[in-house]
Structures are given as C-alpha cells and as structure tokens.
Amino acid sequence: MDAAVAEYIRRTVQKIPRSEIKVMLQKWGFLPEQQLQTINFDQLKRNIVRDVFLLCEKIPGNIKEAAVLDMIYNHAYPNKRTWEVYHLIATGKESEYFDIIDFKKKIKRKLRSSLGNVTINFREYEDNAVWIRIAWGAPYRKPNQYKPSYVVYHSYTPYVFISSSVHSSNFPLLCQALLAATGSHDMRAMQLQGHCLNSLKDTVFKRDKNIQTYSEPLQEYSVEPESDLRLVQENRKTQQKIQRMNQQFFGDGPLPKLEYAQYKLETMFKSNPKQDVLHQKEPFRCLVKFSSPDLLESVKSLAATSMVDAPLSPLLTSIPCRPRNLFRIKEK
C-alpha cells in the first residue's frame, strides 16, 4: 500500500473515539476478520492506531477504499461538520425515476471531465440518503484527502446538504455537477446552516417522527400546582401568557438544533445629530450573532424564565418556520 494512503488511514483512525474503533473497522470491511481479532482494542489508543496502521500497510489498497472509512466516520459523527442547506429549483423535466446508477455516472462524468483529479465516493443509507465524498485535486495536483467536501442528498427532494472543509473555488463545479445529476435548473442557498444534520433535515422536510404522540388531545396549559403550599405563584397569569406565546411560535415538539443565528445589519445609524458619529451617509455595518449549543430552545426559555420581556422579537421567533438562520436586515 502507498505510504500516503496508509498515513491517511492512520490519521482517520486517530479521529475515531477509542470505543468505536472496532465497530467502524468491521463496518469498513477492509481488514479481514481474523486480522481484526489479532488487535487488542483495550490498549492505549495510540497503540491501537499503530497496530491498525501496521496491518493495513501490508494489504494492497487504494485511496478510494481508504476514503470509505472516512465516510463511515463522518456518517456516524456528522455534527462535527458545518452543513449548509441548498434548494434545488426544478425544471419540471427531470426524470420521474430516480436511478442511482445514472446519478452516480452523471456526477462522476461532470467532475472528472472538468478537473480530472478527484476522488469520488458514494454511499447509500437506509433512510434513502445518498452521501457523496469528494476530494478535490487539480490538473497537476493530487486530490487533497484531508479537506473533502460532503454532499447529502435525498432523492425526490429539492434539498442538498453540503459541507465543505474549505469554501474553495471548486464550489461552482460541485453545483454544476449536482444540477446536472438531479436534473435541476438552479441552486439557491437557503441561508440555513448548522452542525446538527438531522435537525436541519427535520426542519427542511418538515418531518416529525414523534407526531403520533403529539396528536393526543392537548390539555389546557396550566401552571403546575405548587407542591409546597408555602409558595405562592404571584404572576400566574403572566406565566400562562408566556407559555401560550411560546406554544404559538415554537410549537409543541422538539425544535431544530441550531447553533447560531446571524443578523447582518445594513441599516443607517440613527443617532442624535449632536453626537456626529458618522459624517458619511452610508449604512452602518454590523453583525449580530446569537450563539448557543441549542439556540432555539434557549430563545424559547428566554421569555419563560423572565429574562426578556415577552413578546419576543419576530426576528427570533420566525426562525423555526422560515427556516433560516442567516439574515440580512436592510433599510425599509
């Protein structure tokens, strides 16, 4: 095996958490089972990695096979990457029958004809998702395996989820390939980004696996009766109002997990003329970013915990239904 390929495998295995290494190697299937048995998976991680490296070195294999391990890892831990959602605008003339073989052919053809040096891997999963891993090269440069782009596509939906390690100049080419393969006419960024891929999918497909439980008759919202009689709820009505408002904007179910909401202001600075901050009449450029491990849940609890006066700004409450989390606010 090529030293570069072996090194790549070593670095990929290094990323995997120690407890999962065995499972992922089995899923990968590159190392035969009896060889896997010879590795002691209870030792220190660096020793496990070294053992795997030594075993793989001896087996002939190419970079494409090695890339499969990277795909398995990224499928198991998609939240380590940032995903952007794009909307495909249909022509109306696309094929009725989604043929995966045809799809793969078109993408490979488009990318290889333009660039030549690309490593392309496809993997299909149970939930009808097609994962594509692309390592970009150049006419005289080998593909950079350490900065691949990932594309997730569900057939018959007009959405693609793209994660690029680097927003490279190859992005337009990727778009073209996707448009050709899906038979769409244009691709538009939805201004929706996040780490949690499943959450983004749920938001965009409007799907809710727990819908059966929500369809139970809803009970009237009431503040929980105090268990301790010595405590008295002073603002029961306000609390109920806040709960109703939350229910109206955010709904009942779990909210999509977004990490940030970004508001780019392109408005004029309105100041006291005496202050004379800006002489020129140009928009005051400002970026407001709200970050949180789970943004929408924290926004929902802002009013409930009385940190903010209800009602909340529609800029924040419109995120779940739009769905987008990158906004640009212009002058009216």
Next chain:
Amino acid sequence: LQQQEEGSLRKSALCIHVATSLGVECGQGRLTSALLLTGEQQGKMEKGDVNAWDGVLAHLETLEMRAHEAAMKQQEKELHQEKLARLKARVKELRLQRDELRAKVDLQEKKQLEKEGAMSDPAQASPKTVLQWKIKSLQGMLQVFYVTGISGKLTRQGVCFCISTAYEGTYLDSYYLDLLTKSEVQIYRHSVPSFIPLEQIAKQYLQTDIRRFLSVLSDHLNAYVGRRYQADQLQEHFSDQIKGTLQRNSLCNLLIFNYNVSSKSKTFPFNVRLLYGDLCRSLPTEVIVSCTSDTPASLTETATAHSDLFHHVPLHKAFRSFSSTGETMD
C-alpha cells in the same frame, strides 16, 4: 232503578203493586196500568174525580219520564262498563307483551354477559359495566374507522389526520398529518416520507377540496407501500432466484434485477426493468425483460410471458407462480 221508582212512588198515595208493574214494564202498557190504577182506586176517587184523575196522569207522566231517564242512565252505565272491561282487557294484553319483551332482553343480556365470561346478573348491571361496554363499543367504532384507512381527530389548532396503509390484506405503516385550520388550511407537521410529492398534492387540492387531497395522498401512500412490500417480499423469499442485488429507489418506482430462468437443465439470466409510471398504482406501467444473446429462442416466449405476468400480477406472486410451476420452463 226499581227501588228508586218505589221510593218515589211511596211518597205518592198510589198502591205499591202499580209501581212494580210500572217499573218492570218500563213504559209498556202504561195505559193499561193506568187503567188498572184508576180501576182499583175507583172507590177513593169518587170525590173530585177530574182533579184526582189529572193529578194521577201528571204523576204517571213524571214517573214515566223518570223511568225513561233511569233506563237511559242504566244503558249508559252498561256501555261504560263494557268499555271499561274492554280497556282492562287491552291493558292486560299489553302488560303481557311488555313482560315477554323484557324477558327477551334479559335473556340477550345474559347471553352477552355469559359470552364475555361475566357472571353478573344483568338486572344488577352496575354503572361500571355500562361504562366498560360503552368504551368497548367506542373502541370498536375507532377500529372500524381505522379499517377505512383515513381517520382524524380534532386538535386545539386544527385537525390531525392518520392515513393507514395496507396492501393485499396486510396492514402496513400509518402516516400522520397535522393541519392548522385557523385562517387557511396549512400543514403544520407530518410524518409522510420526503419522496412522496406532498407539496404538489397540497398545492393542488388542500385549499379547495380537503377530501380529494386526503384521497389522493392516501392513494399515493398506499401505492408506495404496496410497491415497497412487493420488493421486500421478493428480497426476503426469493433471494435464491435473484442474481446479484435488487436495485430500487426510495419511492420504489424503479426496480432492476436479474433472475435465473432454467431450461433443459441450464440457467439463463433474465434482466428485468420495472418502471412504475403511475405513482398511485402498485403495478408497473412499463416492463422490460431482456435476456443475453446466447439464450435459446424458446425462452424468448417465456420472456414475453413473464413480461406480461409482471404487468398484471404483484411481483412476489409472480415469483411464487414460477416456483410452483417448477423449474421446467421448456
């Protein structure tokens, strides 16, 4: 009546036996009795004949009238009693009927309770058993609705529909749709898979005709589930006849696979391409069965026969018929 007559006549000066004759004969032979009366009383009526005669006649008239009235009353009374007797008889009849019916109902209830193993006396049915019976019948009703395939219930903001799918007697998945009905009808959330063209169907029918929307969506879902079921059955039960993997897509409207057909103890691979153009149907619209060039000519007929079969019969049934007719495809 006789006593009445007698009573009234005792007040007058006439003989008793006149009264009896008058009373009995009821107006018959009044004159004769009057004459008898006058004859017997001749001795007494010598003085003031005309006056006494007049008085007697008038008296007789009143007596006559009274007798008549009494007779009428008697008649009425008799009629009334007859009617009463008739009604009483009717009441008895009806009471009898009611008792019979009651007995029947009790018997039914007893039988019902016996069937369910309850040994309680139906006459002492407690509110609890009544409630249980009510719950059971409601559950039965809900099950009936489930059988129709589309059921729904009102929610606070609108309606939640449940579309249950089935294929050839096997119940398969259920899909839920939560609709808001505040201003215009909107889909709030759903569990319909992403490859079903829900937005298109909603755009066409949701605002105008909800029934049609649900019916079209139900058709799509049932057909998808049917196609998927056929493909799953094929993979599960006939994997030995399929060469390689079965290529399918998420909507299950494109199926490509190879299977072996044997003739004269040699097997030849057939390639099948099934295209399901109509998303509301679970049978293919286009079937392409192709074979390799070295296949004998006799098998080309089989190919067309199979192609025809795939058009009309569900996949797994078609394959079952292959294996039942045996491997002899000569």
